[in-house]
Amino acid sequence: MIHNDDSKDEIGDNHIASGAKTPVRPDAFDMTDDEKIASIKKDVENILVTLGMDLTDDSIKGTPNRVAKMFVKEIFGGLNPAKKPGSSTFENKYKYGEMLVEKNITVYSTCEHHLLPIVGRAHVAYISNGTVVGLSKMNRIVDYFAKRPQVQERLTMQIVQELKKVLGTEDVACVIDAKHLCVNSRGIRDIESSTVTSEFGGRFKEESVRREFLDYIKLDTQF
Secondary structure, eight states: OOOSHHHHHHHHHTTOOSOSSOOOOTTTTSSOHHHHHHHHHHHHHHHHHHHTOOTTSTTTTTHHHHHHHIIIIIITGGGOGGGSOOOOEEEOTTOOOSEEEEEEEEEEEEETTTOOEEEEEEEEEEEOSSEEEOHHHHHHHHHHHHSSEEOHHHHHHHHHHHHHHHHTOSOEEEEEEEEEHHHHSSTTOOSSOOEEEEEEOGGGGSHHHHHHHHHHHHSOOOO
C-alpha cells in the first residue's frame, strides 16, 4: 500500500502500472466535453500564471483553451467509450487460415506518470477462426486505446483483449516498440532507448507461432 508522496513518485518514475484496466472514476462522463474544456482551461491558466507566464501576451493567451480542447477532444479522447471503434466483422469466406499481421501501426500516446508523449509502432496479428476484421479497424483500435493516459504494458494488453472480443478468438498478439519522452527528455534523459512490450494469446504462446510473428515484423516491407 502507498502511504506517502515519495512512494508515489517512485512508482511513477519506474513506470509501474496499477492494472490492465484504465483507472477511470464512475462519474468520469457526468460532465459534457464543453464543461470539461472550460474547467481544464482554468487549471491550465493557473499553471501558467504560477510559472510566471504573462497570459496577456498574444502568443500565449490562447494556450489554456488550446490545451484544454486538445486534452478532451484529441490526445485523451480514447477515455470516452462513445469514441470506441465499431466492432464489425466479416465471415472468412476465402478460408484464409494463416496468420494476418498488421505491422508498423503508428502509436501516439501519453505517459500517465508525467503526461509526456509516448511515440512508437505497434505490430498486431491474429489467426482467424472463421471471422476477420477490416485492416483499418486494427489501426483504429490501437489509436483508441492509445489516446488516454497510458502505461505501455497496459496499452499492449488492452489492444489484445479488445481484438480477442471482436474476433472471438484467443489467437491474437501485439508487440509495441516506443520511445517515452519521460525517459528521453527528463530524468535520465536517454534519447536512444526505447521500450518493447508484448502480449501473446492462444496459439501465439507456442514457440513456433510466436517466432513466425516476430520474423514477420522484422521484414523490411517499406516501399
